[in-house]
Amino acid sequence: MKGRLTFRNATEEDLAIIVEMLADDELGRQRERIEHPIPSTYMKAFQAIKADSNNELIVACCGEKVSGVAQITFTPYLTYQGGWRATIEGVRTSSSVRGKGIGTALIKWGINRAKERGCHLVQLTTNRKRKDALRFYEHLGFKATHEGLKLNLN
Amino acid sequence: MKGRLTFRNATEEDLAIIVEMLADDELGRQRERIEHPIPSTYMKAFQAIKADSNNELIVACCGEKVSGVAQITFTPYLTYQGGWRATIEGVRTSSSVRGKGIGTALIKWGINRAKERGCHLVQLTTNRKRKDALRFYEHLGFKATHEGLKLNLN
Numbered sequence: 001m002k003g004r005l006t007f008r009n010a011t012e013e014d015l016a017i018i019v020e021m022l023a024d025d026e027l028g029r030q031r032e033r034i035e036h037p038i039p040s041t042y043m044k045a046f047q048a049i050k051a052d053s054n055n056e057l058i059v060a061c062c063g064e065k066v067s068g069v070a071q072i073t074f075t076p077y078l079t080y081q082g083g084w085r086a087t088i089e090g091v092r093t094s095s096s097v098r099g100k101g102i103g104t105a106l107i108k109w110g111i112n113r114a115k116e117r118g119c120h121l122v123q124l125t126t127n128r129k130r131k132d133a134l135r136f137y138e139h140l141g142f143k144a145t146h147e148g149l150k151l152n153l154n
Numbered sequence: 155m156k157g158r159l160t161f162r163n164a165t166e167e168d169l170a171i172i173v174e175m176l177a178d179d180e181l182g183r184q185r186e187r188i189e190h191p192i193p194s195t196y197m198k199a200f201q202a203i204k205a206d207s208n209n210e211l212i213v214a215c216c217g218e219k220v221s222g223v224a225q226i227t228f229t230p231y232l233t234y235q236g237g238w239r240a241t242i243e244g245v246r247t248s249s250s251v252r253g254k255g256i257g258t259a260l261i262k263w264g265i266n267r268a269k270e271r272g273c274h275l276v277q278l279t280t281n282r283k284r285k286d287a288l289r290f291y292e293h294l295g296f297k298a299t300h301e302g303l304k305l306n307l308n
Contacts, residue, residue: 018232049231054208057232079243082196082197089233127300146282146302149278151276
């Protein structure tokens, strides 16, 4: 792993490498579209994320190289006496640096960011097909107390 | 059930009855605080929800009476080629009208709202302790494909 690991908000220039990471696993391959330049739908979504103060797209960089990505959404709820929650989604690390602790560092960074934003809870869902992911998150202290349900509208 | 069932955005005046609904089950009782007037943290969260165009707090009304509540969060993601998702949380119906299909109508309303907002997916998590909820959502077409993980920060 070359260089120090740092975290920052993603920029437009990071989009192509982020989409490559999203596409680089069994589930992502079926969902994403790798073209050059990248399809404009990604750019539109990026602009919407950037414009929303309750959404942050974070990249982990080894030196200059973008090696991990995660999106954090901060949401105010009435439940828990009006508590804010952080939801983490779209977590990926580059396959070239896998097993080097970047995913762990990225989630820990997200947890700290959630604390900074005054959240009482961090939540995420993980597809049961991603066998290692559940262990990974439980190791970080998450409890699998909930069923995660999805309804496809397409 | 008196009167027609309608749906609208919650107002400040609905807050006390919404908090009562949130507190009126085994899990909610441990989390919420019923006082008159209601604790200011609920009002603060309500204002934050109201100020955020990607959050909607919806009430179901039987005639004039608020009988159900749900929060919908619309989130732009890079995944799925830059798709928007709707997340439904904090779904409750008044115990006095339970079993009359208000919960079903409320979720169906949320699904339609998600379509209107251009979402490709509706997602939610439900605590495994709420035994009937999983069946309820599966009946509405949701698939329990994911583990729902939570990390408490308090």
